[in-house]
Amino acid sequence: MERETIKIEEFKESFVKIKHKTGLTILLKQMKDFSTAIAVFLTRFGSVDRCFKKVGENEKITVPDGVAHYLEHKLFENEDGSITFELFSKEKALANAETSFNSTSYYFSSPAKNFLEALKVLLNFVQNPYFTDENVEKERGIISQEIKMGKDTPEEVVFYKCLEGMFKNSAVKIDIGGSVNSIKKINKEILYECYNNFYNLNNMCLILVGNFNEEEALKLVDAQLKNEEAVEIERFYEEEPEEVEKKYCEVFMSVKTPLFSIGFKLTPKKGEQRLKTVIGLRILCELLLGEGSFLYNEFYEKGLVPGAEVGFNILDGEDFLTLILNGESENPKEVMNKIFEEIVKMKVKGINEKEFIFVKKFVYKEYLEEFITPEKVAYYL
Amino acid sequence: MFLQKEIFSGVFHYSFNSKKFKFNVITINFILELEEKTASKNAVLCSLLRESCKKYSNNFKLGEKLRSLYGANLFCDVKKAGNKQIVMLGVKILDDEFALEGEKLKKEAVELLMQVIFNPKIENEQFSKKYVELEKNEIKNLLKNIYNDKKQYALNQAVKTLFEGKTMAVNRFGTLEELEKINEKNLVESYESLILNSKILVCSCTREENFEFLNVLFNRLKAIRRKVYEIKPYEKFYFEKFREKVEQDDVTQAKLVLAFAKKQEGLGLKLEDELKIEVMNCLFGGSATSLLFNNVREKLSLCYYCRSYYNYFSGVIFVESGVESKNIEKAYENIILQLEALKKGDFSEEELNQVKCVLETAYESVVDGEEKVCGFMLNNFLKNRDFSVERIIEIINSTQKEDVINAAKMFNVALKYVLKEREN
Numbered sequence: 001m002e003r004e005t006i007k008i009e010e011f012k013e014s015f016v017k018i019k020h021k022t023g024l025t026i027l028l029k030q031m032k033d034f035s036t037a038i039a040v041f042l043t044r045f046g047s048v049d050r051c052f053k054k055v056g057e058n059e060k061i062t063v064p065d066g067v068a069h070y071l072e073h074k075l076f077e078n079e080d081g082s083i084t085f086e087l088f089s090k091e092k093a094l095a096n097a098e099t100s101f102n103s104t105s106y107y108f109s110s111p112a113k114n115f116l117e118a119l120k121v122l123l124n125f126v127q128n129p130y131f132t133d134e135n136v137e138k139e140r141g142i143i144s145q146e147i148k149m150g151k152d153t154p155e156e157v158v159f160y161k162c163l164e165g166m167f168k169n170s171a172v173k174i175d176i177g178g179s180v181n182s183i184k185k186i187n188k189e190i191l192y193e194c195y196n197n198f199y200n201l202n203n204m205c206l207i208l209v210g211n212f213n214e215e216e217a218l219k220l221v222d223a224q225l226k227n228e229e230a231v232e233i234e235r236f237y238e239e240e241p242e243e244v245e246k247k248y249c250e251v252f253m254s255v256k257t258p259l260f261s262i263g264f265k266l267t268p269k270k271g272e273q274r275l276k277t278v279i280g281l282r283i284l285c286e287l288l289l290g291e292g293s294f295l296y297n298e299f300y301e302k303g304l305v306p307g308a309e310v311g312f313n314i315l316d317g318e319d320f321l322t323l324i325l326n327g328e329s330e331n332p333k334e335v336m337n338k339i340f341e342e343i344v345k346m347k348v349k350g351i352n353e354k355e356f357i358f359v360k361k362f363v364y365k366e367y368l369e370e371f372i373t374p375e376k377v378a379y380y381l
Numbered sequence: 382m383f384l385q386k387e388i389f390s391g392v393f394h395y396s397f398n399s400k401k402f403k404f405n406v407i408t409i410n411f412i413l414e415l416e417e418k419t420a421s422k423n424a425v426l427c428s429l430l431r432e433s434c435k436k437y438s439n440n441f442k443l444g445e446k447l448r449s450l451y452g453a454n455l456f457c458d459v460k461k462a463g464n465k466q467i468v469m470l471g472v473k474i475l476d477d478e479f480a481l482e483g484e485k486l487k488k489e490a491v492e493l494l495m496q497v498i499f500n501p502k503i504e505n506e507q508f509s510k511k512y513v514e515l516e517k518n519e520i521k522n523l524l525k526n527i528y529n530d531k532k533q534y535a536l537n538q539a540v541k542t543l544f545e546g547k548t549m550a551v552n553r554f555g556t557l558e559e560l561e562k563i564n565e566k567n568l569v570e571s572y573e574s575l576i577l578n579s580k581i582l583v584c585s586c587t588r589e590e591n592f593e594f595l596n597v598l599f600n601r602l603k604a605i606r607r608k609v610y611e612i613k614p615y616e617k618f619y620f621e622k623f624r625e626k627v628e629q630d631d632v633t634q635a636k637l638v639l640a641f642a643k644k645q646e647g648l649g650l651k652l653e654d655e656l657k658i659e660v661m662n663c664l665f666g667g668s669a670t671s672l673l674f675n676n677v678r679e680k681l682s683l684c685y686y687c688r689s690y691y692n693y694f695s696g697v698i699f700v701e702s703g704v705e706s707k708n709i710e711k712a713y714e715n716i717i718l719q720l721e722a723l724k725k726g727d728f729s730e731e732e733l734n735q736v737k738c739v740l741e742t743a744y745e746s747v748v749d750g751e752e753k754v755c756g757f758m759l760n761n762f763l764k765n766r767d768f769s770v771e772r773i774i775e776i777i778n779s780t781q782k783e784d785v786i787n788a789a790k791m792f793n794v795a796l797k798y799v800l801k802e803r804e805n
Contacts, residue, residue, distance in 0.1 A: 292441065
């Protein structure tokens with residue numbers, strides 16, 4: 001077991017990184033002043049992982065859209081009939097799960113005194129899938145309704161429409177949950193296939209944050225983790241051209257004020273450059289659109305964007321990198337033109353001394369903010 | 382630890398401090414009667430105060446100030462608690478200990494809040510027409526856009542239908558009609574009333590135990606000759622007759638909202654009893670181990686969400702779900718069945734213990750976040766209770782099966798609201 005303490009001197013913070021003998025990466029951060037603790041068990045398997053093969057095997061496997069999300073729902077099923085949420089409740093833990101484009105996470109928060117028992121529940125249910133024809137079928141109705149709920153949520157509709165416009169081939173343009181039709185093709189065999197490939201401890205990470213005892217937690221982890229052969233996966237992504245598929249799309253829904261998403265398609269980055277680009281984009285958005293910026297003032301004074309609030313979303317994966325700005329406006333095209341103009345100005349002028357000082361303070365505050373509560377630290381790690 | 386005290390007549394200070402926090406949050410809450418005629422004015426006023434005070438007369442200047450304070454968050458919000466409206470202004474700022482150049486950030490934050498509240502841009506007895514119009518538009522958008530999110534819209538329509546003719550039907554942002562009547566002059570009267578007549582709660586969640594930095598604010602409030610209104614008791618809703626309403630719209634999935642109300646005999650409940658209702662609601666549909674989740678979602682696969690909320694201030698439980706139109710009746714019948722099961726005591730001790738555990742953790746985590754702490758303190762104030770988190774957990778854990786049965790028996794279905802896709 002390799003153990004490394006990673007210090008962040010500027011923020012007087014540190015956390016521990018462990019490479020467990022099973023291949024699992026463990027990140028730990030003890031916060032003894034807090035009353036709760038959080039655990040996140042994560043696998044690098046998200047909605048974009050539609051085509052893959054085991055290293056050393058010849059056959060590529062292609063799965064229907066929405067399978068990572070479907071698997072997330074079904075993993076809560078147990079062979080002995082026990083209900084995972086009830087097992088967590090008994091340990092006073094609040095649990096949930098989430099699927100993104102790149103990963104699936106299972107997590108809980110519990111009072112410090114219940115942490116170990118709840119962690120046992122988490123490690124057990126994620127490592128023990130139980131899929132049957134019947135339980136897979138039962139979930140179809142629930143997930144269909146979840147997908148349909150999204151279709152009645154304008155923010156979600158306009159967000160995916162923007163991704164569809166930007167990307168020609170990448171699976172990032174497809175709803176994380178898939179579609180009502182694609183999930184009809186999902187069965188227990190497909191779920192096991194994905195589980196056996198992606199839920200291998202070498203492809204997973206466990207994050208423990210908050211008020212818990214490190215030694216006891218690691219002892220429990222040692223006892224609960226299954227020793228299994230490392231599976232190495234090769235993932236295949238469709239080649240994606242640099243240019244966007246469509247520059248402008250509209251979708252009609254019954255809304256009172258139009259909603260917009262403005263997407264910027266960037267070339268995906270690797271390694272350290274990937275992290276630097278994401279941080280750079282965050283700072284750029286704050287300078288460009290945050291309170292105190294020219295655009296914020298302009299949108300507010302002209303009443304162009306309600307609350308002058310333009311949100312942003314950075315999606316970053318192996319084969320995609322995009323920045324999406326979103327908000328509401330009676331005149332989205334004018335908003336878009338103003339943003340473009342300001343970006344051009346910024347490219348020419350660069351940023352001034354005052355802005356630079358702000359950026360330093362802002363980045364410092366943002367990172368301190370990541371270390372406020374166990375939830376935030378878990379997300380940061 | 383939590384401290385609650387009345388600083389002087391009508392002004393209260395609730396506080397919590399802990400070395401685990403790196404940020405300080407201070408909120409000032411003005412508590413007023415919710416009225417159709419004044420709700421929009423207070424809503425406009427809330428954001429207008431934030432956006433234009435004399436010292437930071439436009440957004441650019443305010444933004445610069447916030448940037449110099451490490452991107453401090455100056456926030457404002459309008460809330461509704463039954464027949465009360467709360468105008469809140471607050472700030473979240475890095476603690477002085479973490480300032481890179483020894484800046485006194487806490488002091489600056491209080492000064493900023495005071496500028497915003499006591500030094501608005503009023504000239505010749507009127508606010509700036511331009512900013513009033515901008516803020517009116519903001520509130521207009523917020524009111525109009527309730528329609529965009531169909532889940533929210535359905536809930537809003539259900540509230541309007543159930544509380545028709547009552548104060549509780551008024552939206553926290555008021556109405557479009559009243560909004561139109563607002564101008565730069567009549568808003569000055571609303572401002573004066575807010576400062577002079579409302580009950581004020583200052584909440585602080587800080588790293589340090591020392592509250593001296595707030596004295597400047599308390600002294601300023603003390604210097605005002607205030608005449609605080611006597612706050613009316615909460616207007617509770619009681620079951621009279623069952624109502625049903627169906628509306629059609631461009632939706633992919635039908636939205637079903639049910640309301641359950643108490644009969645008159647539920648009057649005079651103690652605060653402890655209200656927490657027992659909270660336990661019952663959590664078992665009904667307030668958690669992932671609830672009867673609604675396990676039966677309507679998991680067993681029948683009818684929906685993705687089916688959950689219930691208990692609104693203490695109106696005394697009503699709302700249930701919301703999204704289902705196929707053809708399944709509306711089946712979902713409705715099964716939701717009713719779950720409440721009946723509770724009334725009959727058709728649930729195990731184990732199920733009850735699970736929801737008690739869920740509630741315990743939810744309350745215990747309150748003290749792990751600054752905003753959560755401020756929300757808890759405001760809630761305590763509004764409910765006129767001085768319960769600590771420990772006391773609340775104690776009451777929750779003392780709730781017996783019989784208490785849950787009795788709590789469930791108080792409620793009857795009072796409304797069935799459906800928003801479904803257009804037939805043609």
